[in-house]
Amino acid sequence: MKRFFAWSAFLLGSLIFILPLIGMTEFSLSMRRGEYSFDAYASVLSDPQFRQTFTYSVVMALVTIVFGILLVVPTAYWVRLRMPHLRPIVEFITLMPLVIPAIVIVFGYIRLYNTSSWLPLTGTSTGTNILLMFGYTALALPYMYRAVDTGLRSIDIATLTEAAQSLGAGWVTIFGRVILPNVFVAVLSGAFLTFAIVIGEFTLAALLNRPAFGPYLQLVGANKAYEPSALAVISFVITWLCMGLIQIVVRLAPKPPAQSH
Amino acid sequence: MAEPFLKIDHVRKTFGTTTVVQDFNLDVGSGEFISFLGPSGCGKTTVLRMVAGFEEPTSGSIVVGGKDVTRLRPNQRNIGMVFQAYALFPNLTVAQNIAFGLKVAGEPRADIEKRVAEMLDLIKLQQFGDRYPYQLSGGQQQRVALARALAPKPKLLLLDEPLSALDAKVRVSLRDEIRAIQKELGITTVFVTHDQEEALSISDRIVVMYGGKAEQVGTPFEIYNRPATKFVANFVGTLNVLEGTVTDAASGRVKVGSGEVLLKDKLNGSKAGDTVSLALRPEAISLGRQPGRETTLGGEISEVSFLGSVIRVRVGLGQEAVSLDTFNSPASPPPAVGDKAEISFSPDDVLVLH
Numbered sequence A: 001m002k003r004f005f006a007w008s009a010f011l012l013g014s015l016i017f018i019l020p021l022i023g024m025t026e027f028s029l030s031m032r033r034g035e036y037s038f039d040a041y042a043s044v045l046s047d048p049q050f051r052q053t054f055t056y057s058v059v060m061a062l063v064t065i066v067f068g069i070l071l072v073v074p075t076a077y078w079v080r081l082r083m084p085h086l087r088p089i090v091e092f093i094t095l096m097p098l099v100i101p102a103i104v105i106v107f108g109y110i111r112l113y114n115t116s117s118w119l120p121l122t123g124t125s126t127g128t129n130i131l132l133m134f135g136y137t138a139l140a141l142p143y144m145y146r147a148v149d150t151g152l153r154s155i156d157i158a159t160l161t162e163a164a165q166s167l168g169a170g171w172v173t174i175f176g177r178v179i180l181p182n183v184f185v186a187v188l189s190g191a192f193l194t195f196a197i198v199i200g201e202f203t204l205a206a207l208l209n210r211p212a213f214g215p216y217l218q219l220v221g222a223n224k225a226y227e228p229s230a231l232a233v234i235s236f237v238i239t240w241l242c243m244g245l246i247q248i249v250v251r252l253a254p255k256p257p258a259q260s261h
Numbered sequence B: 001m002a003e004p005f006l007k008i009d010h011v012r013k014t015f016g017t018t019t020v021v022q023d024f025n026l027d028v029g030s031g032e033f034i035s036f037l038g039p040s041g042c043g044k045t046t047v048l049r050m051v052a053g054f055e056e057p058t059s060g061s062i063v064v065g066g067k068d069v070t071r072l073r074p075n076q077r078n079i080g081m082v083f084q085a086y087a088l089f090p091n092l093t094v095a096q097n098i099a100f101g102l103k104v105a106g107e108p109r110a111d112i113e114k115r116v117a118e119m120l121d122l123i124k125l126q127q128f129g130d131r132y133p134y135q136l137s138g139g140q141q142q143r144v145a146l147a148r149a150l151a152p153k154p155k156l157l158l159l160d161e162p163l164s165a166l167d168a169k170v171r172v173s174l175r176d177e178i179r180a181i182q183k184e185l186g187i188t189t190v191f192v193t194h195d196q197e198e199a200l201s202i203s204d205r206i207v208v209m210y211g212g213k214a215e216q217v218g219t220p221f222e223i224y225n226r227p228a229t230k231f232v233a234n235f236v237g238t239l240n241v242l243e244g245t246v247t248d249a250a251s252g253r254v255k256v257g258s259g260e261v262l263l264k265d266k267l268n269g270s271k272a273g274d275t276v277s278l279a280l281r282p283e284a285i286s287l288g289r290q291p292g293r294e295t296t297l298g299g300e301i302s303e304v305s306f307l308g309s310v311i312r313v314r315v316g317l318g319q320e321a322v323s324l325d326t327f328n329s330p331a332s333p334p335p336a337v338g339d340k341a342e343i344s345f346s347p348d349d350v351l352v353l354h
């Protein structure tokens, strides 16, 4: 009986998620009347705007990931090592982006950094890109911080740090050769989540008027019939590739299971 | 002692308002193996961490090889450290772990490889260079940790309860191995433990610590046979304590139960009627009269435990009781509970506890 309910719940869930997917995929393949074809995909992929916006978002995602790692890993490490009493506060701060809507963040940015402010970042496209990257970092912060913090918990960072120090290592060596490699898997899963977030993000990019993939998705969705479905399928595949990569990296990483002491 | 290699001079450490180490002084000679022995929370780790540089003394100074290192950062001290939890880098192989300190020091690659091979030889793990720490037993991991600490040729080796996480058999074999390696390299070593047998068996000298202070510093023989304080006497080894009443301080006579004990020395600072505590090791007491053990007391056997090669017997002496060990002899049956018995010991072996 229990089994029956478990299975029906599972089935119902699958239907809710899978049926729309199937429907959407089916629709994206039906551009040509009466037969299935990849015409919609061809149309999407041959659109130069698709390539431009997608490349832009991928580059932004990579930059955001690098910046996020450099910001989050040392912070989480230092808080755990030297200021464990501040952990709840830091954790709370990293959760803020989940409660503050992106639109609030972006209006704040525009107010603070507009062309007549003391730091007119929005005046140049590089400046705006930097601003956008900060915004993306904030959006990804809850996921990045949690992933890294969990990774740090699985190793005894205090003793490893002291062991490295007694062997003559300074902070840069400790960070690069001891801490980072041991939280590598956690950092990667944070990185892939960041990637997925940045690729699909709309609000920040649209309001800062940057040529990103999210606004392009919206534009195509408003003006075409079959292409939006094809784009959605492509985004979906990219997201799942990210998830799959996390799994593969976790399996293949040479890092042994955490020591249990 | 000639010029001490490690000098801990009037070191104090407070955390907030609690004083954890108070006025700690110690001179360690070059090549010496010193153990810090004491109960949990007495400050052993804290003193060791100040020598390593992980804690800064509140006052006092630490000198290593003629150089004041009190304010130096740990990575500038060239002091090797071995931790209870091994603390091997999980992402590096055994060989890479051992090479870590050499790489940090920027040694040429060929030298590093040679030194790593040497160290693997030293800890007898030649075949294990490519393994990861999680593929080794606890004892093997700790040997790697030792090799890693020794590889950069540190001036000083510090070990904080390195054997506590291991099971009994490995503990004994590894402690002998640590001692053998230490002697071979002649490296000055400080070893922290709360296991008295460990400390007694491998140290040149032992520092018995209690409440953030060094209670006594001495060779294992001195610590065991001539404990300076009541704490040391009780903490190290098994001890029989007899409460007695001074009958004649000048000649050192003390009444114990119905008998009388004549001490080797007179009791300075006591007068007739005072109570004193007399302590005796179990092996210093014989059942029956023995040549060379002139003092005798009469009593009754209250407990007999057969331990194999030795038999531990408890003898009641009125209010008091003592434990003593006799060797098992297949020819004669062990004493029985309730038998009248006489114990004997030498006045030389009686410790007067103040």
Ligand SMILES: Nc1ncnc2c1ncn2[C@@H]1O[C@H](COP(=O)(O)OP(=O)(O)OP(=O)(O)O)[C@@H](O)[C@H]1O
Pocket (backbone or CB within 6 Å): B015, B020, B038, B039, B040, B041, B042, B043, B044, B045, B046, B047, B194
């Ligand atoms: N960072 C710290 N802050 C506050 N108190 C501390 C700190 N480190 C140690 N103490 C206190 O100092 C005292 C001595 O600690 P220490 O670790 O030196 O003891 P120990 O002799 O090594 O004990 P054990 O055998 O249990 O390892 C303890 O009471 C401990 O609570």
Ligand SMILES: [Mg+2]
Pocket (backbone or CB within 6 Å): B044, B045, B046, B160
């Ligand atoms: Mg300790």
